Amino acid sequence: MRLTLQDRLFVLTGAGISAESGLATFRGSGGLWNGYRVEEVATPEAWEADPELVWRFYSMRRRDALAAQPNAAHLALARIEDKLGDRFYLCTQNVDDLHERAGSRRIHHMHGTLFQSRCVRCNKPFPDQSFYETLDLPTCKTCASPIRPHIVWFGEIPLNMDAIYRELDRATTLLVVGTSGSVYPAAGFVDIANRRGIRTIYIGPEEPLNTHAFDDIILSLATQALPSMIELVP
Ligand SMILES: [Zn+2]
Numbered sequence: 001m002r003l004t005l006q007d008r009l010f011v012l013t014g015a016g017i018s019a020e021s022g023l024a025t026f027r028g029s030g031g032l033w034n035g036y037r038v039e040e041v042a043t044p045e046a047w048e049a050d051p052e053l054v055w056r057f058y059s060m061r062r063r064d065a066l067a068a069q070p071n072a073a074h075l076a077l078a079r080i081e082d083k084l085g086d087r088f089y090l091c092t093q094n095v096d097d098l099h100e101r102a103g104s105r106r107i108h109h110m111h112g113t114l115f116q117s118r119c120v121r122c123n124k125p126f127p128d129q130s131f132y133e134t135l136d137l138p139t140c141k142t143c144a145s146p147i148r149p150h151i152v153w154f155g156e157i158p159l160n161m162d163a164i165y166r167e168l169d170r171a172t173t174l175l176v177v178g179t180s181g182s183v184y185p186a187a188g189f190v191d192i193a194n195r196r197g198i199r200t201i202y203i204g205p206e207e208p209l210n211t212h213a214f215d216d217i218i219l220s221l222a223t224q225a226l227p228s229m230i231e232l233v234p
Contacts, residue, residue, distance in 0.1 A: 003080065003173065004233040008087045010171035011077060012189055016178020016204050017222045018094050021068045033057060043154045051137055051146060058149045059131035061095070062114050066129070070102035073177065073222035078103035079230045089167040093179060093186055095151055110158040110186065116150035119143060125150040158185060168192055173199045177222050181208035190214060 003009065015025040026038035033041065040046060041057045081088040081104055090107040092099055095114045099107050117128040119140035128147075132138055138147035152158050168174070174193040181187045181202075190213045193200045202214040203225045211217060218225045 002231075002233045003175075003229055005083065006172070007084065007232075008170060008172045009080065009084055009089070009175060010168050010173070010189075010193075011088070011090045011175045011177065012179060012186055013077075013090065013092045013094060013099070013177045014179020014183075014186070015094065016180075017071075017073050018068070018096055018098060019178070020073060020221055020223050021071045021098055023064055023068050023096060023098075033060070039154055042151070044156065047148060047153070051148070052135055054149070055132040055137055058114065058151065059133045062129060062131060065096040065098070065114050068096065068098060070098045071223050073226040074098050074102035074104070076226035076230050077177075080232070081106060083230075083232050089171070091164055091167070091186075093183070108160060108163065110152070110160070110164060112149070112151040112159060114149070114151070117147050118150045119145050120148050121145040161185065164189075165192070169196070171198060173201065175201045175203070176208070176214070177203045177226070179204070179208070180206075181210040181213075 019025050026033060041054055047054050077090060077099065088106055090099060090104050092107060092109055093111050095109060095112055097113065097115055115127060115129055116125040118125045119142070121143050122140055139145065140147060168189060174189060176190065179186065187210060190200050190210060194213060200214045201216045201218065202208055203218045203220060203222050205219065205221050207217065207219065
């Protein structure tokens with residue numbers, strides 16, 4: 001599988017690429033945290049009912065992400081971006097910062113980021129690497145409202161979908177890495193790509209649910225498949 005310097009590449013990454021750096025996906029079998037399913041701690045309802053529980057969950061995820069390192073797949077995507085420049089766009093479902101630490105710059109976190117928080121009223125995200133694991137939860141210095149993780153929870157709308165669709169609309173290749181194809185709206189990107197007739201590539205160790213929708217399926221770990229795609233054909 002070759003990419004060329006003429007490609008305008010839209011990359012979508014999901015939990016699989018972070019899992020290859022050892023970060024838990026909290027999905028499927030065995031994906032529990034302290035006996036909770038992620039759907040029970042990553043919702044507006046969970047936040048209303050028990051913000052301390054929610055903050056303990058995201059504090060733990062901050063701790064885990066800080067301890068993890070970008071892997072060969074993250075680094076390969078940053079190298080491809082170096083070559084394609086503005087013809088590269090990375091949309092990630094992941095909330096960790098491993099892409100940034102690998103060197104990616106043209107990146108959009110559609111589900112928010114672990115290392116930002118925001119006031120529930122002022123709504124302005126700010127950098128935050130703190131752990132909130134006691135009843136002493138953070139409040140806004142301006143309006144005293146609670147501070148929440150800058151994360152798109154289940155039932156909330158992903159960030160900046162307009163920009164995502166604009167980029168998807170002008171891409172020549174959609175590369176999907178490490179996401180099961182089960183979570184909309186991202187799962188629908190490949191349908192949009194197919195309607196436009198552009199090339200669609202999937203990389204992951206397991207077949208995605210929407211496997212029929214892709215032109216090319218590379219059943220492999222991203223850390224194995226992506227480094228071989230760095231050499232772009234002129
Ligand atoms: Zn505020």
